[in-house]
Amino acid sequence: MIVPFFFIVNDIEICFHGMARSGNHAVIDWISSMSQAKVDYWNNVAKCPMKLGFRKKSFLIRSHENRSLAEMSTDPLERYHDLYFGKTGKRFNVLLLRDPFNLFASRLQQQLNQGFNPSSHGFIMGHPRYKYGAHEPETFVEIWKNHAREFLATTSYLQEPKIVINYNRWFLDQDYRKQIASALELHYSDRSINRVVGRDSAGAGSSFDSFDYSGKGSEMKVLERWKKMSDNANYRSLFEDEEVWMLSEQIFGHLPETECLRPEGMTIP
16 A cells, blocks of 8 residues: 555654664564564665655664764654655654674674684774775774763754663563563563574674574673684774773673773773
8 A cells, every 4th residue: 555655654663773783683573573563674774765655564663773873863864754764653763782892892703704804904894885884993983982872861863762772681681671662562572582683684693603593592692702802903902992981881881801901001980
């Protein structure tokens, strides 16, 4: 059924923001599994055509990876939302954040898996072909900080209702997942929690384990990835920014043993 853009096209819409390798696809798959309605999922939307008419959708989830929320708030996709996605009945803005130690390790490992970064000089954090790949290390770190500030409500680029998800807690804490499901007005279920996403959908599996933990995803050591990268000079250079440490401490608390990554002489209040 084709609906004019100025009528309600999407009964429910989730605009999902996160960094690549933050567990975006696992969380989106979990959200989708709880929906009673058919879910239309648009992965990592960077651009799409304007339209005057759209197919009616019960539940649209569109994700945006590695995007500055400051820039995203003025992007044409947001300014002219109804012409790109159609009018929405109820919208949620969701921001997922993973701690920097394990996120940066997973992202860098992914690049090594793809044959990038053979040396300790001029390394990248994403394929330069992609416009929003955040391939420069400095850019990747800056966008993580941009997301962390929004998580803490230091900034307010995302409109309410805004739901922020701490990936570490989401992975470990069933009660926390129940709170998120309630905030999204979904009937809680964990039936997809052990699925490793990417074999038949977006996601590409785990940077470290590929699909070795299919069916038992909750057993993966996703909070210990940093240990496998701790001797990598490229990886360690990502933690020379004091604000990364301060934001991480505020959101995730102290992650045991990560102080070995702190540059000599750096002190965190």
